[in-house]
Amino acid sequence: MPIYEFECKNCGKIMELTMKMSDANPETCETCGKGPLQKLIGRSTAFVLKGSGWYETDFKKPPPKSSSDS
DSSP: OOEEEEEETTTOOEEEEEOOTTSOOOOSOTTTSOOOEEEEOSOOOOOOOOSSOOOTTTTOOOOOOOGGGO
């Protein structure tokens, strides 16, 4: 799920929330309990890949056989 950042216009607190794209935006701040909250766009730069990963050698083709081998 994507991580979204919201800034409270009342206290200035910036919070990160993991939520579905279809979820409604939160209306109250977790810190001060007031609002409104503004969704921040393009601030999150963290890119996380989980799992064993990909390596250059995963799909490496064997070297072509030369015609002098036959």
